[in-house]
Amino acid sequence: MRLGVKMRDWEAVLRTIRGAPSPCAELWLAKMNKWADTVLHAAIIYGASPAIARELLLEMARRKEDVREILSARNQWDNTPLHCAASRGSPSLCLLIPDALATAEQTTRAALARNNEGETPVFLAAVHGHYWAFRLLSELVELEHATSPYVKPNGDSVLHLTIQRKYFELSSIIMHLLPDLVSNINEKGQAPLDILASIPSAFRSATHLSWWEWLCYPFVPIRSQPRRLSRHLLDEDDPGLPDQFPTHEALFGFSFLRSTIEKKRRHVFGSRIMQQLLDNDAFYDSLMERDLLGMDHDHPANLLKLGPSHKASSLLGWTPLLRATKYGAIELVWAILDKKPFAIEDEMMRRRR
Template structure:
C-alpha cells in the first residue's frame, strides 16, 4: 500500500457521505479500520473528526467488528477513548462471536485498552454497578475466563477486583475461572519443574500487587467465603438442598404450634428464607451493600394474602408445601441431573467438577491450600467416581498435595477413610500404575522403584485400619499393585538384563586391560635387584595406583552386574536390592573408566619427553572428553537411583 493518508483525508472531507462506510479490502474493512491496524493515531483522530458518529456503527468488517473492536484488540487505549466519546453505543456492539470491545481487550491481554473501556461499561446510579453484558461471550466464557486462558494474570487479578461476580460464573461447559486456572500447572510454582538456576531467578521475582487499581468500595469487601450466602457455585447446590429440607421441617413445626399461637404468621414470611439462594442468583450484586431480594412483598401484601385465604390452616400449609417446596425440589433434582449429563459428556479431566479436585489431580498445592483454608468443606468434594482430593492426589502421585493434607488433618480425620465408587482406598489408588504420574521415565526398573516408594509412602501415612481393607473386587492393595504392574515388571527385568550384560562386557574389558598394564611396568625392572627403574618418579607412582584402582573397581563392577543377572526379580527386590546393586555397579564402572584413563595418561608421559610434557596435557584432556561425556550422560541415571522425584 502507498499509504497516502493525506489524500484519503481530503477525499473524506470532500465526499464523506459517500466514502465513509466504503469497504476497501477483501475483509470488508474501511479506511478507518486500516488506519487503526497501522497504528496511525493522528490519521484516526482526523478521520473521526470528519466521519458522522452514526456512520461509525455501520463500519463493520466481515466479522461484524466495528473500529472499536479492532482498537481494543490491538491495545490502542487513546483510540478507544476517542471512539467511545464519538459514539458511546459502540462499546455495546458485538461481533460475530458475540464479543464486545471490552471482551476483545481482555481476550488479547491489552490492559491499557481494558482500563480505558472499563469506566464506560458501568451503570451509574446511587452506587456504581458493573454491566455484566459486556463481560460475556456467546459460548458462555467471561472476560475472566479468557484472561486466565491467555495467561494474562495481571489483568485477571484486576478483573477479579472490578468484577467479583465473575469468580463464580460458569460457562456453557460448567467451568469456572478457577477450573481453568487449575488446568494450567505452569501458573504455579508446584507445577513447574525448574532447575537450580531457574529456581533462583523465580525466588528473586517480586510481584507488586499494590499496582492493582482497587476501587474504594472493594477495599472493605469481606471474604467471599465469610458466610454461606456467598459460597462458591460448586457448593451452592448442597446448601440449597439443606436449606430446603430445613424449612420443610420448619413448616411442619409451625403447623403444630398454630393452635397455641395468637396470630398466624404469613406464608410469604415462611418462604422468605427458602427462596433466598434462588433469588440471589437473579439480582445484581452490590459490593459492600446488603443483598436485597426481588419479589419480596410488602407487609400490606402479606396481610391481604393472609386475610384472603379461605382454606383451613392444614390445607393452607399443605398447599404451600406442595407449591413452594415440592416444585423447588424437583427443579433442584432436574438441575443435578443436567449437571450429571453435562459432566458425562466432557473430557475425563473435567468430570472432577470442583476446582479443588482438578488442582489436587494436577498437583497445584498452592490452590489446594487456599481453597481448603477459605472453604474447609471442600475437602469432602467428590468427582463422579467419588474420589476426593486426597484420593486423586494419591492416584496421580502428587506428593506435595498429600503432604499438605497430612499436615492439615490428623490421621484420625475422616478424610483418610474415604473410599471411591469401586471401594478403593488411598492405598489402593497409590498401588495402581498411574499413567498421569509426573515421574514418567524410559527406564522401567527405576519406574518400578519409584512406584514402590510412592506406594510405601502412602501406606505408611494412612491409618493402619486401611491396610487390611479389600476393594469392591475383593483385592488388597498389594494385589492391585502386582496386577497393575505386571507389564512394567517384565519390562524392568528385560531392561536390567540388557543393561547388566552390556556393562559386564565393559567391566571385563577394563579389568583385562588394567591387569595387563599393571603387569607391564614402564621403563622395565633393574636386572640386578628387580626394582623398577622409574621408581620414585611421580608419574610412575600415579600409573601404578591408577592401574590398581582400575583393576579393583572393574572387578567389583563385574561382580555387581553378575549378581543382578542372577537375581530372582521379586517385587520387593525392585525397591532396594536391585537398585543398590545397579548403583554400585555403575558407580564402580565409572570410577574404573576414570582410573584407566589416568593410568593411560601417566604411562605415556614417559614417552613424550620432558620438553613436550606441557604440550601433551591438552592432548590427553581432549582424548578423555568422549569418555567423560558418556559418564555425564549416565550421571542422571545414578541420581534417579538415589533420589526419587517426590
C-alpha cells in the first residue's frame, strides 16, 4: 500500500484496503511516509480525486468501531484528516468526515482539534481562502465556543490572516459572521485594522496603475455573488472562492485586463472591509475614553484602564492612521479622521505625528 501511495495509484490503494481482512485498523493507522501521514491523510494531501477520497471514507465507515481512532490520527504536524481536508478546501470531504463520526460530541471534538500550531480545521479553511469549506466547518462549531476556534494561541485570528493574505471578500464575510474578531489583538499588538493599514495595494490611492490600466479601470465591473453549494460543486475542490467569483472579464476578451480586474477587486473589497473595521473597531474608542477622562495615558495605572487595544498600540508605536499615512493610503486616512477626528493626535514613540 505504501508503494501505491508513493506512486499516487489510488485504485491500487483501494484494492489493497478492500482485500484486507476485517477488522484492520492497523492498515488505516499505518504511517505511509516520513511525515507520519496515514493513507487517509495522504489521499487528501496528495490530491486524490473527491471520488477516490469518498470511496476511502466509505470503506473506513465499514469498521464502525475504528472510525473515531482513524479520523483522530495525527501526522507530524498534528494535523488530522479533517485539518487536511480544510487546507485542501474540499467541501465534500468537510461534510463526509464529520458525518462518519457516530455522535455530535465526536464531531464537535474533531472540529475543535488543534494542530501543533494551535490551528483548528475551520481556521485552516479560512486562512487558505476556502470559502465553502470555512462555511461548512463553522456550522460544526457550537455557539458556546464563541471565537476560540478562530484564534491561534498567539492571538492571530482568521480575520488577521485573511486580510494579511488579501482574501478581502472572505474577510468581509468573516466580520459579518464573527463581529467580535474585529477588535481582537494578537501578541504583536496588532488589530485587524493595523494589518489592513499595512497593505498599500488594498487602496487605489496607494497603487500604481500603468496608463492602459488607468484608462480601463473605471469601466471594469466587479460583482460578488457566491454560488449555492450544489451537489455538482461538492464534487469539485475549492469551488467559488470569494476572491475568485466571476468578474465579467470574459466580456472584454483581453487577458491583459486580468491584472486590472484583480487590482480593482482588491480596492473594492479593501474599501469595504476598511469601512466595516472602522464601524466596529474598539481601537479608537479607548483613546476617546482617555481624552474624555483626561487621563495621563503614559501612567501604568491608567494604561490598564484603557483596555488591551490601547496597550497594544502603545507598545507597538504605530497606529492605523500613522501606518496609512506612511503607505499613502489616502482613503483610509480620510476614513479614520472622519470616524475618529482625535486620531490626528496620534504619535509614534519618537513623538512624530
